[in-house]
Amino acid sequence: MQLAVLVIYLAALITPWLFVQHQHRTAYIMALVPAALTIWFATHIPMIAGGEVFIQEYQWIPGLDISLTMVLDGLSLMFALLICGIGTLIVLYAGAYLKGNPAQNRFLVILLAFMGSMLGLVLADNLITLFVFWELTSITSYMLIGFNHQSAEARKAALQGLIVTVAGGLALLCGLVMLASMAGSYSIQEILNTPETLTEHPLFVGMLICLLLGAFTKSAQFPFHFWLPNAMAAPTPVSAYLHSATMVKAGIYLLARLQPELGESGLWTVLLSSFGAMTMLTGAFMAVRSTDLKKLLAYSTIMALGTLTLLIGIGTETAMIAFAAYLLAHSLYKGALFMLAGIVDHEAGSRDVTLLGGLRKNLPLTAILVAVAALSLAGIPPLFGFVAKELLLEAMLDGAFHSFIFVFVMVASIFVVTVASVIALRPFFGAFKAPKAEKDIHEPPKAMLAGPIVLVLLSLVAGVIPGTVGNWVTLPASNAVAGNVVDGYLALWHGLNLPLLLSGISITLGLLLFKYWDTFRNRLKVLDPIIARGPERGYFWFMDAIVWVAEWQTHILQNGSMRNYLRTIVLVFVGLTGYTLISRYQLHWNWDVDLYFHEFITVGILVAAAIAACVTRSRLGSVAAMGAVGFSVALIFILFSAPDLGITQILVETLTVILLVLVLFRLPGFSNVSTTRERIRDAVVALLVGVLIMFLIMITIDVQLFEPISGYMIENSYTLAHGRNIVNVILVDYRALDTLGEIFVLALAAMGVYAMIKFNPATSPGANHYAGTLILEEKKLAEKDIIHSLEEIHQKMLEDQNIISVGAMNNRNSDEDGDEEQETLASSYDEDRDHDDSQAAKRLEDDERGKKDAAQSDEEGKKS
Structure with missing residues (x-):
């Protein structure tokens, strides 16, 4: 039976290749596959009528109790005969109906894929396998209904059918999982044969509602019936197959299959x-x-x-x-x-x-x-x-x-x-x-x-x-x-x-x-306003509500503020994790702590420095406080027998503090970018995160899912690795590959930084020719800009002279003071022109000198 489903999927895969060879006649060839399966299933009729049930098991994901077990009894046999038998006739019909349609190849592929999914659905014994085929029928039916995707009506109908059936499919998945939890098995046959009744189980009502939602949406039951008439936008072969004998009866099949157990x-x-x-x-x-x-x-x-x-x-x-x-x-x-x-x-x-x-x-x-x-x-x-x-x-x-x-x-x-x-x-x-x-x-x-x-x-x-x-x-x-x-x-x-x-x-x-049908139908038109407010209107209202909610939550959660994003993420993390900790774990407070006075002092300095880094108004003070935190952590490492970690921490903190001090003068001054209320809110969020992390650490210390490996390392560090420093042994022996990877990453980073600092195009070998070429190109562009600027200056001077000449003619009879002023103005323009000419000549000399330098650099590059 698994082979029967696989054969149909394989037929769908080879259909494009056959279509290249045989065009529309491919449909007549592909019809042989469901026809052969119809005959094969028909051979089981006498045995099924005699009361036999055929079961073929194949473990798919044993760890999750998911199998590809197929069952053939009276109900699945009748559905299999309808799926394959009517499917054969539909494929033949589609070959002639879509003759000349360039997309007939695509149609046959999707139709055969749907046929295989529907056959797998009615044969499946495992609830999860049934759901997988259930969703495959929804996806392939979506593509079949929207086959004429250039039509807006077809696209709308396909999307509506997909949303309704997939939404029901999600509810169905919840119901199937609850049913399996109640019965203790994902096998339909085992569920039907379970001796105890499930009606008294506390999950029964929820499970039943979820199952019915999935079945009702798939089989167009009221009030989810509106998508089926709209799906008539699909080609006729789709309507004849999906909406008469197969897809719309998937929900009916599920109800019939579970009737022996839930019918009580x-x-x-x-x-x-x-x-x-x-x-x-x-x-x-x-x-x-x-x-x-x-x-x-x-x-x-x-x-x-x-x-x-x-x-x-x-x-x-x-x-x-x-x-x-x-x-x-x-x-x-x-x-x-x-x-x-x-x-x-x-x-x-x-x-x-x-x-x-x-x-x-x-x-x-x-x-x-x-x-x-x-x-x-x-x-x-x-x-x-x-x-x-x-x-x-x-x-x-x-x-x-x-x-x-x-x-x-x-x-x-x-x-x-x-x-x-x-x-x-x-x-x-x-x-x-x-x-x-x-x-x-x-x-x-x-x-x-x-x-x-x-x-x-x-x-x-x-x-x-x-x-x-x-x-x-x-x-x-x-x-x-x-x-x-x-x-x-x-x-x-x-x-x-x-x-x-x-x-x-x-x-x-x-x-x-x-x-009197015409008269009766016309009389019924008075009900059109009421019908227009039916379940389909609720569907459109629901879709509009989804868009509104999406816009609302986007406005609230994604408003462009990075602080808001972080606060939202952190609060969700704190809420979900905190609820889990409170509901599932109990903390055991152990106040018998064996600590010395100097250790208390070290922790106190660390806490005080951390608080100082948050409240200080000086950037230098903040850097000093963060350095104090780092050095305090290093001291704690040393106090608790981890000198290597302490030394590493000291080196990292020293380098960090130096880098921060070097860039300190480039940072802007302190400013109040948030109100007091916002700072208090942020402090509360930070406090919640800190408390949560503290509890997580305490639970991690308190809860041991497996036997700790620290004892093994302590016992064998010297005898096996010949090292008295356990930390060193862990780094270079127990976790040698991890350490090697870290060294490799650091080496790559160091080489990248070294190359970035030391590489100089002007002095590196082979770079002179490239640099000279760049300089020459830049000089050419500069020369063009200078010539263009000179032309603009010259044109402006000519225009100014014309203005001066016209003004002199108009004021010919003016007094001598006016003549002197006009001559002074003209002489000033002459001086400006001489100055501009001298500047242009100087620029040309500099340009020629640049060309010579570029040529010389080019020669040196060629020689090198």
């Missing part, structure tokens, strides 16, 4: 029955007011998913039999209807049933297939949908909650008949109003018709011989869901009974509603 809880029964009935009614109501073919089918799918959840919640044997039959019937007719809706859209260019009409002339075979599949949807004999509907009504009458959900079931049944009538009649009768020319509409390629034909025939055959289908497929699945062998059978005719009467009433009222 009254809370389980109430929640599943209530939400299932509400989902069923919501889906039927929304379907009857829609005009888009795919939206009609999507809402009817929601109705079917609610029905399946309701049957699991009822939990009786009749309900379990009805569950398996209804699941199979729905997969057959809904997969066919989705593909046929895609054909209508592909050929007619529209899915709006108010515009379509008269297509029976151009699409006769499609019209027949749609009619037969719609009959199964409505529950009309002799289709298998009728058998499933009879069992559903019988389960409702047998269930303990039939008095309050009976009306829901009947109303939903009436609406479904109306929807089936709209799908079967509206597109193929009446006037054609779609924009595409009616004469251009024709039957699609045979590959697109193959899937609907097979599914419709299977629905018809299963309806004719329901006993055989029940014994071989549905009843073994019912046994797995019930946890025991159920007593029941499937038959087309159960005689004249109440379920048959109720079925006839629903069909009659549904056809009558179809007659």
